[in-house]
Amino acid sequence: GGDGGEGKKEGGDVMSTCILSTLTVLRNLAVNAANKAKIAVGANALPPLIELVRRGTEGGAMEVAAASAAVLQNLCVNAEVKEKAVDSGILPPLSSMVTMQWEKDEGGEKKGGEGDTRVLIEIASGLLRNISIAEGNKAKIVSAGIIPGVVRLLITLRGDEEEATKQSATVEHCAVLLRNLSTNEDNRRVIAGAGGVAPLVGVLKLFSTTALSAAHAGTIVEQACGALQNLSVREEIKSKIVGSGGVGVVNGILRSSDSFPLRALEEALGTLRNLTAAREGLGQEAESALQEAIQPLVELMVPSGGGHGGSGGLSTRLFQSGRAAEHALVALRNLTLVESNAKVGLDAGLLPPVVHLLRTNCSPLASAGGSSGGGGGGSSLALRAVEHTVVIMRNLTASKACLSAVVRTSDAIDSLLPLLQSPLEAVQEATSSCLCNIAATANTSIAAGLDPAQLMLAGGVIPQSLLLIRSPNGSVRTQASALLRNLSSAPSTVRHIVGEGGLGGFAALLRNPIGSEQEKTQCQMNSVIVL
Numbered sequence: 180g181g182d183g184g185e186g187k188k189e190g191g192d193v194m195s196t197c198i199l200s201t202l203t204v205l206r207n208l209a210v211n212a213a214n215k216a217k218i219a220v221g222a223n224a225l226p227p228l229i230e231l232v233r234r235g236t237e238g239g240a241m242e243v244a245a246a247s248a249a250v251l252q253n254l255c256v257n258a259e260v261k262e263k264a265v266d267s268g269i270l271p272p273l274s275s276m277v278t279m280q281w282e283k284d285e286g287g288e289k290k291g292g293e294g295d296t297r298v299l300i301e302i303a304s305g306l307l308r309n310i311s312i313a314e315g316n317k318a319k320i321v322s323a324g325i326i327p328g329v330v331r332l333l334i335t336l337r338g339d340e341e342e343a344t345k346q347s348a349t350v351e352h353c354a355v356l357l358r359n360l361s362t363n364e365d366n367r368r369v370i371a372g373a374g375g376v377a378p379l380v381g382v383l384k385l386f387s388t389t390a391l392s393a394a395h396a397g398t399i400v401e402q403a404c405g406a407l408q409n410l411s412v413r414e415e416i417k418s419k420i421v422g423s424g425g426v427g428v429v430n431g432i433l434r435s436s437d438s439f440p441l442r443a444l445e446e447a448l449g450t451l452r453n454l455t456a457a458r459e460g461l462g463q464e465a466e467s468a469l470q471e472a473i474q475p476l477v478e479l480m481v482p483s484g485g486g487h488g489g490s491g492g493l494s495t496r497l498f499q500s501g502r503a504a505e506h507a508l509v510a511l512r513n514l515t516l517v518e519s520n521a522k523v524g525l526d527a528g529l530l531p532p533v534v535h536l537l538r539t540n541c542s543p544l545a546s547a548g549g550s551s552g553g554g555g556g557g558s559s560l561a562l563r564a565v566e567h568t569v570v571i572m573r574n575l576t577a578s579k580a581c582l583s584a585v586v587r588t589s590d591a592i593d594s595l596l597p598l599l600q601s602p603l604e605a606v607q608e609a610t611s612s613c614l615c616n617i618a619a620t621a622n623t624s625i626a627a628g629l630d631p632a633q634l635m636l637a638g639g640v641i642p643q644s645l646l647l648i649r650s651p652n653g654s655v656r657t658q659a660s661a662l663l664r665n666l667s668s669a670p671s672t673v674r675h676i677v678g679e680g681g682l683g684g685f686a687a688l689l690r691n692p693i694g695s696e697q698e699k700t701q702c703q704m705n706s707v708i709v710l
Contacts, residue, residue, distance in 0.1 A: 276303035404446035448506035
């Protein structure tokens with residue numbers, strides 16, 4: 180009996196060694212892109228590989244399960260194989276693997292080696308990361324109940340910095356997985372419902388501060404921010420991000436942006452952009468937290484020691500990326516809509532870079548790159564940036580606390596006047612509104628010693644405004660006529676308005692003040708909030 184037992188053990192070892200060797204060969208072959216579909220589809224290797232993984236999760240050989248999962252991870256880089264693996268039943272064993280608990284030996288040290296649970300969890304999370312890229316797999320992954328297990332894994336790692344640092348690759352895989360899944364509206368609700376927001380914020384804070392030197396830290400920051408950016412599209416999730424301290428963590432990333440890859444900065448700014456949009460229901464506490472983002476946003480535009488006004492002194496790092504720059508401008512556009520925030524922005528030094536961008540027609544963005552694409556070429560990005568920037572200026576001029584500074588800033592009026600000729604109606608409208616607010620300061624204490632109307636006249640404001648009151652866009656006509664109204668309060672400008680043929684334009688405007696009902700609706704829907 181004893182000899183037979185030894186023989187069986189030896190036979191089992193031989194079999195295990197043979198399987199591991201075979202799996203190593205397949206793993207090496209699967210590195211080659213041309214072999215992936217041949218192994219998975221041509222040789223129909225998915226079912227036996229998945230079976231070996233399943234056995235390992237049910238008390239079998241974990242070393243074999245880890246090696247099989249590693250082969251599958253390589254194979255599932257292929258688009259065809261991703262979906263075939265899910266259809267072949269890979270999700271149930273993966274769900275079991277990500278919920279495994281790693282163990283310590285008697286001395287308290289984490290176990291190592293290929294058979295270690297931590298290795299299996301890392302491979303499983305990496306495999307889930309790969310298959311989650313396929314759009315058709317996203318709902319299936321969620322239906323398999325994998326998200327709660329991934330969230331629990333992140334919660335555990337977030338609470339143990341030493342373990343999180345050791346398992347930084349697993350943290351990265353989980354962050355990418357949640358980012359991929361959160362592109363789906365239904366999945367956003369599931370992730371938030373499973374408590375996924377707080378651990379994402381937690382690992383983001385950990386790897387952007389105390390664990391910044393850990394392997395994968397920059398990618399973890401990028402991917403966790405990307406997941407939060409996707410999640411923050413939903414208003415009820417915004418409050419969870421703010422409540423979990425997400426704004427403070429993002430602000431910290433902005434302040435130390437040089438420590439992170441440019442992609443990480445893009446995603447952090449994208450998260451902040453979404454948090455500042457359509458935030459009416461978030462409450463005063465959230466508004467106060469978001470207000471604290473203004474200072475680092477401005478600092479990011481104009482680094483410490485940078486120039487202002489004429490030279491601009493704009494941050495070369497921010498404007499290396501069109502996406503990062505646009506996200507920053509939209510966040511400031513949304514934030515400064517609130518008058519108290521506009522004052523905070525002014526005090527933080529926002530006005531000089533805004534004037535510089537307008538004066539140069541946002542030329543720094545015309546040649547800016549974007550590591551993930553910028554929604555169009557450099558010229559279209561610059562046009563959008565002009566719109567965002569002139570709306571920031573409109574928000575500043577709409578604040579009594581800021582208007583005097585705008586009027587007294589060199590080049591402010593000159594930077595606006597050419598924008599009346601912009602091809603974008605939104606820019607025409609916002610520029611007319613800015614100039615209208617500035618023109619209202621004539622003969623007031625705000626403009627004491629200055630004559631903004633004369634500066635505008637010298638820049639050709641009358642003929643351009645008269646053209647705009649004939650615009651097919653009702654909002655443009657409304658703002659242009661309001662600008663002319665304020666200008667006409669000064670006797671010196673009346674002669675110019677009449678001399679440029681203004682009477683005919685006003686008569687036409689009286690006959691058709693806003694246009695069709697459809698145009699009225701479009702004007703009412705025009706919002707300064709941008710998602």
